[in-house]
Amino acid sequence: MKDSLDLSAAQEALAAQPFSKLLGTRLVAFGKGEAVLELDIRDDLRQQNGFVHGGVLGYAADNALTFAAGSAAGAHVLTSGFTIDYLRPADGTLLRAHAxxxxxxxxxxxxxxxxxxxxxxxxxxxxxxxQGTIAVRAS
Known part of the structure; x- marks a missing residue:
């Protein structure tokens, strides 16, 4: 992977993640300290009450946070920690994570x-x- 990323290289990095491929996640915007991930909400991503499972939201937040950091600090980044606050049950047809x-x-x-x-x-x-803290690794 390149040290610096553009949208195309970032999309390749996402495509190299088997779990992201399984979920069908798309990186639709990337650059200048921002990233937007989207995924279609399917029944197999829901919990027993019919809402999107919190783990799916956590995954989307984690990846969006790290891609946003990568747009500013380069490709050699890893999540070191994040917190998430669930405000209301997630339902609909599309999940968007904008970091x-x-x-x-x-x-x-x-x-x-x-x-x-x-x-x-x-x-x-x-x-x-x-909110997350992303570690910049030595390349």
Missing amino acids: HVVRAGRTRVVCRCDLSTLDAKGTQTLCAVA
Whole structure:
């Protein structure tokens, strides 16, 4: 993988993640300290009450946070930790995770992420927020 990333290289990195392929995740925006991931909400991603499973939201937040950091700090980044607050049950047809860099340092990058669902009419509903610290590895 290249040291610096553009949208195409970042999409290749996402495609190299077997779990992301399993979920059908798409990287639809990348660069200048931001990243947007999307995935279609399917029945097999729901929990027993019919809402999107919290683990799916956590996955989306984790990946979006790290891709946002990578757009600012390069390809050699790893999540060192994140927190997520679930605001309301996630339901709809599409899950969108939009992350941006809050502060990029030499060894770590702090990012925030909004997780929203879209329904069939295109109405967007904020369902969770996350904040993470991303470690910059020596290349």
